[in-house]
Amino acid sequence: MIESLNADFAVGDYVLGSLGWREKWKSTGEGVSLVDSKLAPVQTFLGVLGMTGMTAWAGLTRVARLKSGSTVFVSAASGAVGSVVCQIAKLMDCRVIGSAGNAKKIAWLREKAHVDEVFNYNETEDLSGELGALAPNGIDVYFDNVGGEHLEAALDHMNIHGVVVSCGMISTYNSTEPVPAPRNLFKIIGKRVRIEGMLVSDFLDQQYAFLNDMSGWIKSNALVWEETVTDGLENAPKAFIGLFKGDNMGKSLVRIA
Amino acid sequence: MIESLNADFAVGDYVLGSLGWREKWKSTGEGVSLVDSKLAPVQTFLGVLGMTGMTAWAGLTRVARLKSGSTVFVSAASGAVGSVVCQIAKLMDCRVIGSAGNAKKIAWLREKAHVDEVFNYNETEDLSGELGALAPNGIDVYFDNVGGEHLEAALDHMNIHGVVVSCGMISTYNSTEPVPAPRNLFKIIGKRVRIEGMLVSDFLDQQYAFLNDMSGWIKSNALVWEETVTDGLENAPKAFIGLFKGDNMGKSLVRIA
Numbered sequence: 001m002i003e004s005l006n007a008d009f010a011v012g013d014y015v016l017g018s019l020g021w022r023e024k025w026k027s028t029g030e031g032v033s034l035v036d037s038k039l040a041p042v043q044t045f046l047g048v049l050g051m052t053g054m055t056a057w058a059g060l061t062r063v064a065r066l067k068s069g070s071t072v073f074v075s076a077a078s079g080a081v082g083s084v085v086c087q088i089a090k091l092m093d094c095r096v097i098g099s100a101g102n103a104k105k106i107a108w109l110r111e112k113a114h115v116d117e118v119f120n121y122n123e124t125e126d127l128s129g130e131l132g133a134l135a136p137n138g139i140d141v142y143f144d145n146v147g148g149e150h151l152e153a154a155l156d157h158m159n160i161h162g163v164v165v166s167c168g169m170i171s172t173y174n175s176t177e178p179v180p181a182p183r184n185l186f187k188i189i190g191k192r193v194r195i196e197g198m199l200v201s202d203f204l205d206q207q208y209a210f211l212n213d214m215s216g217w218i219k220s221n222a223l224v225w226e227e228t229v230t231d232g233l234e235n236a237p238k239a240f241i242g243l244f245k246g247d248n249m250g251k252s253l254v255r256i257a
Numbered sequence: 258m259i260e261s262l263n264a265d266f267a268v269g270d271y272v273l274g275s276l277g278w279r280e281k282w283k284s285t286g287e288g289v290s291l292v293d294s295k296l297a298p299v300q301t302f303l304g305v306l307g308m309t310g311m312t313a314w315a316g317l318t319r320v321a322r323l324k325s326g327s328t329v330f331v332s333a334a335s336g337a338v339g340s341v342v343c344q345i346a347k348l349m350d351c352r353v354i355g356s357a358g359n360a361k362k363i364a365w366l367r368e369k370a371h372v373d374e375v376f377n378y379n380e381t382e383d384l385s386g387e388l389g390a391l392a393p394n395g396i397d398v399y400f401d402n403v404g405g406e407h408l409e410a411a412l413d414h415m416n417i418h419g420v421v422v423s424c425g426m427i428s429t430y431n432s433t434e435p436v437p438a439p440r441n442l443f444k445i446i447g448k449r450v451r452i453e454g455m456l457v458s459d460f461l462d463q464q465y466a467f468l469n470d471m472s473g474w475i476k477s478n479a480l481v482w483e484e485t486v487t488d489g490l491e492n493a494p495k496a497f498i499g500l501f502k503g504d505n506m507g508k509s510l511v512r513i514a
Contacts, residue, residue, distance in 0.1 A: 147442065147443060151442075166442075166445050166446050167446065168446065169442065169443040169446065182442070185404065185408075185423075185426065185439070186404060186426040187454075188423050188452065188453075188454035189423050189424065189425065189426065189454040189455070189456065190454070190456065191454060192453070192454045192455060192456055192459060193453075193454050194451060194452070194453045194454070195445065195451070195452040195453075196445075196449070196450075196451045196452070197444075197445035197446040197447070197448060197449045197450050197451070198446070198449060199446065199447065199449055202449060
């Protein structure tokens with residue numbers, strides 16, 4: 001028989017927590033929070049309504065202090081964070097340029113997320129040239145999920161007083177060699193560029209404002225999102241490795257039940 | 258006979274301008290401003306009371322928004338900007354660590370500018386290790402005049418929410434090879450470090466506040482400075498090249514009369 005000894009949780013409730021990869025465990029209720037499965041599908045609390053959506057929101061509105069009319073460049077643009085960044089920027093009347101690594105992602109960005117300009121970084125020898133052609137008036141905000149050559153290319157085209165939100169540098173995480181890029185970092189001086197690292201955990205006190213904005217956009221069907229769902233805890237390592245191989249579209253999830 | 262046809266300027270007045278290397282020229286008065294030689298020696302308007310002093314002041318107070326009690330690391334610490342940065346930070350009750358490239362500069366920083374910790378970057382094989390030993394509690398503000406390996410070392414030891422004021426990257430200006438450092442840029446994410454490029458020209462509207470602070474410190478003998486004076490316009494190229502060779506102490510000046 002399954003029962004709950006904690007009055008805050010009923011049998012069958014969904015909870016959210018960062019407790020590592022596991023199928024079941026005994027909990028005192030500490031470190032988990034209830035999820036309202038009537039508000040939205042439960043997995044959205046791991047995506048657009050969760051930390052990845054909030055990362056996009058906080059990065060654009062709090063770190064970059066994005067203004068409407070800006071030009072925004074987003075790398076890993078079809079990813080869990082990037083895809084929300086692109087759409088929030090569009091909702092804020094910005095011109096959005098996204099990069100991704102395969103044709104399926106490019107098509108999704110163009111057709112589903114309505115990103116203004118997209119390019120496949122695996123199909124260009126000249127990332128900076130490609131970006132420059134798509135951003136003839138320069139870039140005001142670069143939302144950086146990958147670092148490395150993307151950051152170098154962005155610095156070539158940043159506008160004066162532009163902002164780089166450093167959210168991830170996945171291109172460098174597994175590098176066994178010193179990462180040479182960005183070799184043009186000196187450009188931030190003449191252009192007075194601000195590069196700022198961010199973690200969503202700094203913005204938890206603003207969760208109410210985030211949920212308010214985001215649930216409004218979801219209710220009005222202004223946001224789309226993708227999930228790459230892998231079934232079975234035994235396949236979690238494969239799903240994780242897929243993050244670094246560019247296999248996954250949108251939020252990567254492992255379904256255990 | 259020398260005479261002035263502009264009522265704003267008398268024969269013998271000193272003026273300040275960015276008009277390139279020249280000994281004499283005819284001026285309408287445009288693009289130059291009068292300098293009060295009774296207030297301070299005229300060359301201080303090219304140094305501590307000029308753009309280099311204001312760069313130090315604006316970088317610390319406006320870009321870094323320095324708080325008393327912080328730990329501040331300054332590269333090219335005996336230079337025209339760096340030496341003022343060190344002293345303003347000390348006046349703001351901060352702990353200051355400076356790096357410079359020869360024994361004479363190190364001695365000056367220790368004995369004249371009263372910098373807390375100094376090291377000679379030409380005498381260490383392990384810049385990051387050296388810096389870490391001198392900053393056991395981490396660095397809150399790094400005032401970067403050189404870029405490259407210094408920036409990489411600083412990023413290793415920046416505190417959470419630390420700020421890097423990017424004022425110069427002289428180590429990279431003349432490089433003919435791609436500059437590999439900083440290979441650890443990803444650290445700005447976890448530490449939420451802000452790296453911000455600056456030019457003093459963005460702060461000209463705050464010149465009154467600057468002159469007020471700086472002239473107060475000069476009057477109370479709280480600031481010292483050095484000048485490396487080269488005589489004769491024909492020697493200006495040699496003085497300029499000296500900037501890149503680390504020859505010059507404090508502000509580099511060429512005396513033409």
